Amino acid sequence: MQVEMKSAKLTARDGWLLCPACSRGKVLKLNPGxxxxxxxxxxxxxxxESIVNIDKCLCQSACAT
Ligand SMILES: [Zn+2]
Structure with missing residues (x-):
């Protein structure tokens, strides 16, 4: 199994985490927290396949202040 091990730059849009590789695919639904x-x-x-670490809230609806 080949997995991208480099730390990915995460992008979120419309409550979804976008693919770190192409920034087009939605790979994970984000909830507040x-x-x-x-x-x-x-x-x-x-x-x-990418390995992601989310250490802060990425949802841009409920938590963005
Ligand atoms: Zn992709």
Whole structure:
């Protein structure tokens, strides 16, 4: 299994975490307070597996102040 190990730059849009590789696929639904440690996500758009670490809230609706 090939996994991208480099730390990914995370982008969130419309409550979804976007694929770190292509920034087009939605790989994870974000809820207020969502956290993740070494979570593997799979992008259906580009077929890349990425490991993400979410140490702060990324949702831009409920928590953005
Ligand atoms: Zn992708």
């Amino acid at each position: 969502t956290r993740a440690v070494n979570l593997t996500v799979f992008c259906k758009v580009c077929g890349t």
